[in-house]
Amino acid sequence: MGFQDKVAFVWKVADKLRGSFKQHEDGSVMLPLLVLRRMDAVLAPTKPAVVEAATGMSVIGEGQARCQGRCDDCA
Numbered sequence: 672m673g674f675q676d677k678v679a680f681v682w683k684v685a686d687k688l689r690g691s692f693k694q695h696e697d698g699s700v701m702l703p704l705l706v707l708r709r710m711d712a713v714l715a716p717t718k719p720a721v722v723e724a725a726t727g728m729s730v731i732g733e734g735q736a737r738c739q740g741r742c743d744d745c746a
Contacts, residue, residue, distance in 0.1 A: 672680075685697070692700055714721075
């Protein structure tokens with residue numbers, strides 16, 4: 672598969688993923704997805720520790736108080 676074939680394949684996939692978005696709206700869709708993917712890659716080494724810390728958090732907001740040291744049982 673040559674370079675042009677790969678380029679054509681990428682655009683073909685982009686057309687399928689675009690769905691109801693118009694071509695000029697690609698940046699509004701792709702940029703946030705790229706940022707999320709980059710954050711996922713950068714934070715991958717810390718994921719196990721974060722998942723472990725989150726297992727005890729069942730209520731939204733509980734984690735914020737714990738991280739900011741405002742709860743009664745903070746370490």
